[in-house]
Amino acid sequence: MPRAAGRPLRADAQRNRDKILSAAxxxxxxxxxxxxxxxxxxxVGVGSGTLYRNFPTREVLIEAAYRNELSKLRDVAPQLLESMPPEGRCASGWAASSITRPPNSAWPTRCALWWNPAPILTPAARR
Structure with missing residues (x-):
């Protein structure tokens, strides 16, 4: 029996759904x-009826699993970025921003401010 729209899943049903997504x-x-x-x-230890009740088609399951993984990445991206040295934040920050929000043209500028490659060039290469 389908649940009413807007009604949250029971705790055990939510656990099963989460386990199905992880296993998928x-x-x-x-x-x-x-x-x-x-x-x-x-x-997961559930019947196929439970799987299909939550995810009626293969495509729905694939999309839900994909969205769930992106959501996990979005949730940890800020902590990962903070733990990285500034030079690593440039590419990683850009990648995380493409997941968490629409493309942002400010990233190239931020990268230039965070990481100035000039100090790592040898004196001969600077001439």
Missing amino acids: VRVFAEDGLDAHLERIAKE
Whole structure:
């Protein structure tokens, strides 16, 4: 029976959904996007009915797994960027920004301000 729109999942149903998404990422990474969905259900310990109730088609499951992984990356990106040295933030910051918000033309400027390659050039190369 489908749940009413806007109504949150029960805690156990949410745990099953989260486990299905995690297993889907693992199985798709190992076997490709044509992997047997029954394997995902079996790994999680749920019936195929539970899997299909949450994800009616393969495409819906693939998209949900992809979005879930992007969401995890988006959530940790700021902490990862803060832990990196300034020269590493340039490329990583640009990549994270493309996930967390629309493209931003300010990144090249920020990169130039964060990392000035001139100090690492040898005196002969500066001439």
